[in-house]
Each structure stands twice: as C-alpha cells, then as structure tokens.
Amino acid sequence: MRQSQLFVKTLKETVKDEKSINAQLLIRGGFIDKLMAGVYSYLPLGFRVLKKIENIIREEMDMIGGQEVFLPALLPKANWLQTNRWQYEEMFKLKSRGGKDYSLGWTHEEVITPLVKKFVNSYKDLPVYVYQIQNKFRDELRSKSGLLRVIEFIMKDFYSFHKNEKDLDKYYEEVKEAYFKIFKRCGLEKQTFLTLASGGTFSKYSHEFQTITPYGEDQIYLCQKCKLGLNKEIIEKENYQCPKCKNKNLKIEKAIEVGNIFKLMDKFSKAFKFTFKDSDGKEKIVLMGCYGIGLGRLMGAIIEVYHDSKGIIWPKEIAPFKVHLIQIGNERNIEEITEKIYENLKKAKIEVLYDDRKEKSVGEKFTDCDLIGIPTRIIISPKTLEKKSAEIKKRAQKKIKLIKLNQLINYVQHNF
Numbered sequence: 001m002r003q004s005q006l007f008v009k010t011l012k013e014t015v016k017d018e019k020s021i022n023a024q025l026l027i028r029g030g031f032i033d034k035l036m037a038g039v040y041s042y043l044p045l046g047f048r049v050l051k052k053i054e055n056i057i058r059e060e061m062d063m064i065g066g067q068e069v070f071l072p073a074l075l076p077k078a079n080w081l082q083t084n085r086w087q088y089e090e091m092f093k094l095k096s097r098g099g100k101d102y103s104l105g106w107t108h109e110e111v112i113t114p115l116v117k118k119f120v121n122s123y124k125d126l127p128v129y130v131y132q133i134q135n136k137f138r139d140e141l142r143s144k145s146g147l148l149r150v151i152e153f154i155m156k157d158f159y160s161f162h163k164n165e166k167d168l169d170k171y172y173e174e175v176k177e178a179y180f181k182i183f184k185r186c187g188l189e190k191q192t193f194l195t196l197a198s199g200g201t202f203s204k205y206s207h208e209f210q211t212i213t214p215y216g217e218d219q220i221y222l223c224q225k226c227k228l229g230l231n232k233e234i235i236e237k238e239n240y241q242c243p244k245c246k247n248k249n250l251k252i253e254k255a256i257e258v259g260n261i262f263k264l265m266d267k268f269s270k271a272f273k274f275t276f277k278d279s280d281g282k283e284k285i286v287l288m289g290c291y292g293i294g295l296g297r298l299m300g301a302i303i304e305v306y307h308d309s310k311g312i313i314w315p316k317e318i319a320p321f322k323v324h325l326i327q328i329g330n331e332r333n334i335e336e337i338t339e340k341i342y343e344n345l346k347k348a349k350i351e352v353l354y355d356d357r358k359e360k361s362v363g364e365k366f367t368d369c370d371l372i373g374i375p376t377r378i379i380i381s382p383k384t385l386e387k388k389s390a391e392i393k394k395r396a397q398k399k400i401k402l403i404k405l406n407q408l409i410n411y412v413q414h415n416f
Contacts, residue, residue, distance in 0.1 A: 001321070001352070001353055001354065002354050002356050003353055003354060003355040003356060003357055003368075004356050004357045004358075006030070006044060006045075007044075008030035008043045008044060008045070009030060010028060010029055010030050010368050010371055010372070011027065011028040011030075012028075012367075013028075014028070015027045015028065015034075017034075018034070018146060019144075019145075020144070020145040020146040020148065020215070020300075020304075021146075021215055021303060021304055021307055022145070022146040022147055022148065022299075022300035022301075022303035022304050023145070023146025023147070023300075024146075025303055025307055025311055025312050025371070025373075026046060026146065026147070026299075026300075026303060026312075028311075028371060029045065029311060029312060029371045029372050029373070030043055030044075030045055030046075030372075031043055031045045031046030031049065031320075032046045032147070037143045037151070038140055038143030038149070038150040038151035038152070039150065039151055039152050040146075040147065040150070040296070045320045045372065046299075046320075048320040048321075049299060049314070049318055049319070049320050050154070050295060050296070050299060052317065052318045052319075052320075053186060053295050053298055053299060053318055054133055054154075054156075054295060056182055056185045056186060056317065056318070057133065057156050057182055057293060057295070058133070060178045060179075060181050060182050060185075061131050061156070061158060061178065063178065064129065064171075064174050064175065064178050065129045066129045066130070066131045066158060067128075067129060067130050067131070068130075068131055068132060068133070069112075069130055069131070069132050070132055070134060071105070071108050071111050071112065071115075071132050071134065072105070072111065073104055073105045073134065073135060073136075073137070074094075074102050074103075074104065074105075075102060075103050075104070075105050075110060075111060076100075076101075076102060077100070077101035077102065077103065079110035079111065079114070080103060080110055082110070082271050082272060083109070083110055083267075083268060083271040083272075084271075085110070086103075088106070089139070090106060090138045090139045090140065091103045091104070091106055091138075091139065092104040092106075092137050092138075092139055104137035105134075105136060105137065106136050106137055106138045107136070107157065108132070108134075108157055108159075109159070109264070109268045109288075109290065110268075112130060112159045113159075113268045113269060113271075113272045113274055113288070114272050114274075116128055116130060116159075116161055116274075117269075117272055117274040117286075120161065120274075120276055120286065121276060121277060122276055122277050123163045123276055123277065123278045123279055125276065126161060126162060126163045126167075126276060126286070127160060127161055127162045127163070127167055127171065128160070128161040129158070129159075129160050129161075129171075130158070130159050130160075130161075131156060131157065131158035131159070131291075132156070132157060133154065133155070133156045133295070134154070134155065134157075135152060135153070135154055135155075136152070136153050136154070136155045136157075137151065137152055138150075138151060138153070139151065145217055145300070146300050147296040147297055147299055147300030148217060148256060148297055148300045148301070148304075149217070150296065150297075153294050153295075153296050153297065154294070154295040154296055155292055155293070155294050155295070156292065156293045156294075156295065157290065157291070157292050158175070158290070158291040158292070159288060159289070159290055159291075160175075160288065160289040160290075160291075161269075161286050161287070161288055162286065162287045162288070162289070163276065163278065163284065163286070163287070164287065165265075165287060167287075168263060168265075168287045168288075168289055169263075171289065172261065172263060172289055175261055175289070175291050176194065176207070176261065179209055179259050179261070179291075179293070180192070180209075182259075182293070183209065183211075183258065183259075185317050185318075186298060186302060186315060186317065186318055187302060187305075187306065187315025187316075187317070187318070188211050188258065188301070188302065188305065188315075191211045191212045191213065191305055192209055192210065192211045192212075192258065193209070193210055193212065193220070193222060193227055193228070193229040193255075194207055194208075194209060194228060194229065195207065195208040195209065195210040195220050195228070195229030195230060195231055195255075195257075196208075196228065196229065196230045196231065196234045196243070197231045197233065197234060197260070198231075198233050198234065199262070199263065203262075203263040203265065205234070206260060206261065206262040206263070207260065207261050207262075208229075208231065208257050208259070208260045209257065209258050209259035209260065210229050210231075210253075210255035210256065210257055210258070211255055211256045211257075211258050211301050211304075211305065212253045212254070212255050213254060213255065213256060213301070213304045213305050214254055215254070215256075215304040216253075216254035216255040216256045216304070217254075217256065218231070218254070218255045218256065218257055219231075219232060219252060219253070219254060219255070220232075220252075220253055220255050221235045221240070221250040221251070221252055221253075222250060222251045222252075222253050223242035223244070223245065223247050223249070223250055224247065224249045224250070224251055225242065225245050225247045225249065226242060226244050226245045226247070228242055228244050228245075229253075229255070230242070230243075230250070235250070256297075256300075256301040256304060257297075258293065258294075258297060258298050258301050259291075259292065259293040259294075259298075260291075260292050261289070261290070261291045261292070262289065262290045262291075263287075263288075263289050264287075264288040264289060264290050265287055265288065266285045266286070266287055266288070267288075268288055269285050269286040269287065269288055270285060274286045299318075302314075302315065302318065306373075307373075310367075310370035310371065311370045311371035311372065311373050312371065312372065312373030313373050313375075313395050313396050314373045314374060314375060314395070315375075316375050316416070319373070319374055319375050320351075320353070320372075320374065321351040321352055321353040321374050322350055322351045322352070322374070322375060322376060322412075322416060323345060323350055323351065323352045323353070323374065323375075323376045323377075323378055323412060323416070324352075324353050324355065324369050324372065324374040324376065324377045324378070325338065325341065325342055325345065325352050325353070325354045325355065325378045325380070326355045326365050326366075326369060326377065326378065326379045326380070327354075327355065327356055327380055327381075328362050328365070328379060328380065328381035328382070329381055329382050330358055331382070333385070334380060334381070334382065334385065337380060337385065337405070338354075338356070338380040341378070341380065341390070341405070341408065341409075342354045342356075344408075344409050345409065345412070348409050348412075348413060350409070350412055350413065353372075353374060355368070355369070370395070373395055374395065375394060375395050375396075375416065376392065376393075376394055376395070376412065376416045377391075377392070377393045377394075377395065378390050378391070378392055378408070378412075379391040379392075379393075384402065387402060388404060388405055388406075389402040389403055389404050389405060390402070390403055390405060390408050392411070392412075394416075
C-alpha cells in the first residue's frame with residue numbers, strides 16, 4: 001500500500017484525554033480513533049492488525065474442532081429471565097416501540113445454550129464445540145486504559161458441550177494449550193502466564209491468562225518455581241502459597257488479563273433444561289465450558305508490552321505490514337528504482353507499506369516509521385544507490401545492514 005493514499009494521518013502531539021500507552025500510540029499512529037469514552041473506530045492500519053489477530057484465533061480454534069457461528073447481538077429479555085441474569089447492572093437494555101424488552105449482548109450463554117439444544121438429543125451428538133467472534137456491549141462505569149477497558153468490544157467466545165465431566169476436563173486442557181499457541185503467535189509467549197481465579201459457582205478454579213507488564217491494571221502472585229499465577233482472591237484462600245507446588249516464593253507482578261476460561265458445568269444447561277439420552281437410555285444433563293478472548297484488549301496489551309519512546313514495535317505475525325519501504329529523495333532514478341522494488345515485494349507476497357510521500361521530510365518519514373512500528377524498514381536513498389544497495393533495519397534493533405538490490409527480495413523472504 002502507498003502511504004500517500006492512506007486517508008489517516010499520524011499525530012505529533014500526545015492525546016490529552018488518554019493516559020494509557022496503548023491508546024496514545026494507537027491514536028497517534030493512526031490505528032484507531034476515539035468516538036467517545038470506551039468506544040473506538042478501527043482505522044485501516046488498526047483493522048489490518050485486528051484481522052490478523054482474529055485469523056490467528058480462528059485458526060487455533062478450528063484446530064481443536066471449533067465450528068464458527070455468528071449470533072445476534074440483540075437478545076430477548078425472556079432468555080435472561082430463564083437464567084436469572086436480567087438484573088445484571090452492566091447490561092444495556094432497550095425497549096421496542098411495541099413495548100418488548102431487549103438487551104445488547106455482553107455474553108452469549110443465553111443464546112448458544114438453547115441453540116445447541118435444538119440439535120443435540122443423544123450422547124452420539126456430543127461433544128459440540130462452537131465459537132463466534134463478535135461485538136459485545138457492556139455499560140462500563142470506568143472506561144479507561146484505551147482498548148483495555150471499553151464499552152463496546154470484539155470478543156471471541158467459545159462454548160463446549162459435553163456428556164460428562166471427564167470429557168469436559170480433557171477438552172479444557174486442549175483449550176489451554178490452544179490459548180498458549182495464540183499468545184505465542186501474537187508475541188506474548190514469554191510474558192503470559194496461566195493464573196488461577198475464582199470458579200464462582202462453577203468449579204474450584206477458573207483460569208485467566210495474564211500478561212506481565214509494568215503498565216498492567218491487575219496484580220497477580222507468580223510462583224517462581226512452576227510459573228503458575230494466582231490472583232488476589234485465590235492467594236488469600238491458598239494462604240499465600242502456590243497450590244500446585246506449595247512454594248511460598250511468590251513474586252507480585254502487574255499484569256493485563258488477555259483471556260479466561262471457565263468450566264460452566266450445568267449452570268446454563270439446567271436453566272434451559274438441556275439434557276441428552278445417554279448410552280444407558282437415561283436422560284442426563286449436558287455439561288459446558290466457556291472460553292473467551294477480547295481481540296481489542298489483546299491488541300492493547302501487545303502495545304503495552306512492545307513499545308519504546310519512539311512508538312510501537314509490532315510482533316511480526318500481527319504487524320499491519322511486514323516491510324516499511326521508504327524513498328528518500330525525489331530524483332527520477334530513485335523513484336523508478338523504489339517503485340520497482342515496491343512492485344517486486346508485492347509480487348513476492350510480502351506485505352509492504354511504501355512511504356512515497358513527496359511532501360514529507362526525511363525526519364518526518366523516520367518519525368512516522370518508528371511510531372507505526374512495522375517490523376522491517378527498507379530505505380532507498382542516493383547513498384544506498386551509490387553502492388547498488390538498500391538499507392535494512394529491524395524496528396526493534398539499532399543495527400543497520402546494506403543488501404544488494406538484486407538480492408533484496410530473496411533476503412527479505414528468508415530473513416524476515
């Protein structure tokens with residue numbers, strides 16, 4: 001893509017009403033725009049990142065048997081009454097002109113449970129794994145921290161349906177592994193830890209995936225032996241020791257929750273009388289699991305981890321583009337050579353943002369390049385062309401390398 005064609009412009013100044021790093025850098029870099037507190041528009045660069053995160057999640061959910069659906073966001077009151085959750089304070093409620101009550105979905109157990117019930121009669125129909133990636137709405141009183149705490153957000157919510165607890169437990173472990181694969185692909189492998197949280201009425205524990213960062217809004221206790229995290233509620237119940245290895249050498253860390261998983265057991269299946277006929281001919285209750293990841297929240301957490309004083313440093317797999325090609329100088333031969341490189345990068349299926357803006361100074365181009373944070377920068381200038389080369393630099397490194405023009409595409413393909 002040509003940068004001159006981007007309708008969005010970067011901002012030099014800080015954003016006055018945003019304190020968090022992710023909001024500052026994403027707004028200044030032209031990735032998102034703030035409509036109001038807790039509600040953001042994803043602009044072309046930001047939408048590319050969002051779709052890459054979405055595709056990673058989709059691929060990993062499909063790998064463990066997930067079937068994707070898309071459920072309504074407008075939900076009837078009757079379903080919420082059936083589970084006694086109509087009084088939920090953070091729910092947006094609407095009334096139609098005909099006097100009917102609805103809500104905007106902040107979660108979808110009340111929709112997916114009766115939906116799957118229509119198609120499951122026998123133990124032979126189980127297990128079932130269903131997920132969606134969709135907008136959610138929550139009347140958040142403390143919208144803050146950019147994409148980390150919002151009113152409207154995009155959520156991957158996954159629901160599993162099982163004939164017994166053994167089957168649920170087995171699949172629950174598969175989802176854990178899939179989540180770690182997602183966070184690894186998003187660049188958060190070293191910073192993200194499984195963290196015990198309250199299971200509420202469902203089970204002894206639920207599990208959060210917490211990403212360690214000094215800018216986190218949560219606090220966890222991290223076991224230095226087995227690398228298991230515990231949230232505040234659990235650490236008190238466990239007498240300030242790790243329940244897995246009994247180690248008391250726990251380190252307090254700031255963190256951001258980037259995912260959570262629950263064993264719902266029969267809470268919702270009972271409410272909707274969701275049963276099946278087992279192999280012994282008896283009616284039994286279906287057991288459920290629930291697994292969530294907020295896509296925007298994950299994007300915000302990545303920024304909180306990967307940035308420096310100049311801007312964003314995108315992990316390779318979710319970066320809006322792989323290469324930022326910068327033309328320095330407007331001489332005809334430089335323009336022709338850079339254009340040819342741009343076309344060759346595209347032919348090689350290498351995602352490239354080409355800074356072809358003639359009105360911008362070298363300093364402005366470099367500043368924007370660092371702010372936007374694409375992993376690899378390629379510069380074509382009079383100095384590099386004297387050596388029939390291009391200058392290559394990784395965003396996260398200071399080292400600069402010259403690569404011959406006739407070797408450039410091959411080098412990028414095999415090194416980045």
